[in-house]
Amino acid sequence: MKQLTKAEEEIMQILWDLKEANVAAIIEEMPTPKPAYNTVSTIVRILENKGFVDYKKEGRGHTYFPKVQKTKYSSDSMDKMVNDYFNGSFKSMVSFFVKKKDMSVDELESILKEINKEH
Amino acid sequence: MKQLTKAEEEIMQILWDLKEANVAAIIEEMPTPKPAYNTVSTIVRILENKGFVDYKKEGRGHTYFPKVQKTKYSSDSMDKMVNDYFNGSFKSMVSFFVKKKDMSVDELESILKEINKEH
């Protein structure tokens, strides 16, 4: 899957959050200094070309929505991370974070239990 | 900490791997088509500016080595990832991966044990 650039990712995050939005609504969510309408419009169209976004006609304009799910993109990005920085080993990654966060065995076990609850 | 661009990251990975290297040795490690000497040399100098790399004089040239440790950089990158894609929750991230990889409770527990062994 294609990588998102910084500007593209910022807008995808908003779309993932809002589920769907037109350009004005996206700008609404952006921090000041807010970019020009056309700037956002262009990026959304690039995202559409890359296949990350689709739209439906809504009144006089377009309502955009994510075509690639956030979990799909993050999953791929994490895989890359694990490959590049933990020799492809998920175990190493977890170990690393448990140490780094000084997480206790109890805490990790509680995560375990939570995961099990959902089955 | 500053982010690495794609080209920069590729070279950092090699330096982290080799511990230290001159430009020729870096190129050695790169897949064909190998870039021009000057291309790599420039990127290394950018990395030096950004504070990721330092060098020592060695014979007629420079031997470059990482100034920022791989774990430091990956740790920061992972934090960003967790923030952007898992609401800052390390738990969510682990849960997500355990589900995704269809990892069993036993397996996660064995990670736990391994981590404990090291104490």
Added chain:
DNA sequence: TAGTTTAAACTAAATAATTAGGTATATTTG
């Protein structure tokens, strides 16, 4: 229906990242 408004599409300018040519300098070699 004609004028006005709104938003997308097109286009191009500005900025950032990547790649590499040329030059100067230092070191080795004959």
Added chain:
DNA sequence: CAAATATACCTAATTATTTAGTTTAAACTA
């Protein structure tokens, strides 16, 4: 010491990304 060679540094060309002005089309309003 002089020539050849290797390497860093300076610079510029190319390519990718970001930003935004202009144009076009649709649809709303009087």
